[in-house]
Amino acid sequence: MLDIGSRSVHLKIADLVPGGPPEPVATLKQPVHLAEATDRHGVISQDAIRRLVGAVTESEAVVAAHQVDDLVPLATSAVRDAANRNTVLAAIEDATGVRVRFFSGEEEARLTFLAARGWHGWSAGQMLLLDIGGGSMELACGSRTEPAVALSLPLGAGRLTRHHLPDEAPVHKRDVARLRTYVRSVLMEATAELRAQPAPVSAIATSKTFTQLARLTGAPKPTAGAPGRSTLARSDLRKWVPRLAARSDAERARLTGISASRAHQSLAGAIVAETAMELLDVRQVTICPWALREGVLLDRLAALGTPPLPAVAVPRARNHTLHRLHTVS
Incomplete structure (x- = not known):
């Protein structure tokens, strides 16, 4: 999963295997500071857009190196609510080929x-x-x-x-x-x-x-x-x-x-x-150490046929905050 947030671009790669929790593979976090670069009218600056494009480009190289099967590029409210969000999304797609989506x-x-x-x-x-x-x-x-x-x-x-x-x-x-x-x-x-x-x-x-x-x-x-x-x-x-x-x-x-x-x-x-x-x-x-990124992973696991929850709480023996998305079919 490629998570474009208000402060950073966070790539998390995880193996998704039916019957088990997401297994962490690799992570890359790059600061882009979109929040600070958004003016009172909701416009993200050109410098921040360039930083964002560079971060997505670098993330794409990591995705290719790990042979990721399914990349979910997701922008949260920093881009979703921006007055110039179409410009931001177009700049990313033109430079990297990545079509970023966003949830409501x-x-x-x-x-x-x-x-x-x-x-x-x-x-x-x-x-x-x-x-x-x-x-x-x-x-x-x-x-x-x-x-x-x-x-x-x-x-x-x-x-x-x-x-x-x-x-x-x-x-x-x-x-x-x-x-x-x-x-x-x-x-x-x-x-x-x-x-x-x-x-x-x-x-x-x-x-x-x-x-x-x-x-x-x-x-x-x-x-x-x-x-x-x-x-x-x-x-x-x-x-x-x-x-x-x-x-x-x-x-x-x-x-x-x-x-x-x-x-x-x-x-x-x-x-x-x-x-x-x-x-x-x-x-x-x-x-709770799990949040949106882990929710996306669990949603994908459910799509693979895994029940969305185990019968008991997920074991806490390892740190699950480092997941990224790499699905195994």
């Missing part, structure tokens, strides 16, 4: 829910999923493999930072309050159906945003081969919002769990995560 936001929510269900198994019961990307936030809930409700909202951490927060720190309390009010209004309007569902047995969060916030608030660092079980408590997260607001990007990057590349949008990510958890009455979320 609701389909992204469905596939991410499938990944979380695959990781946690049936024991998760009625499950609520939260996922914060650079351009959008996906929410889903349900008790089966397919969610009963799947939503995508324009509440990505990068998007909110660009449109609602000042460039320089410290960020004033009034700016934090305005952003929290905006996030709450969007959530209130869009999540009535979600909030009408039965109370979840499990609240699951995916994405780098939630993973880094969990580390920031004290969760242990996952290790290769033993991802562990990280959680994020709303009460702990709320304490960190004013602390992030008071710090510059460089100071945030020195905090536990916050990477330099995501420091600028970490405040917005914390605000939307904390506000969503409050509105949905979630005190704590469990961090």
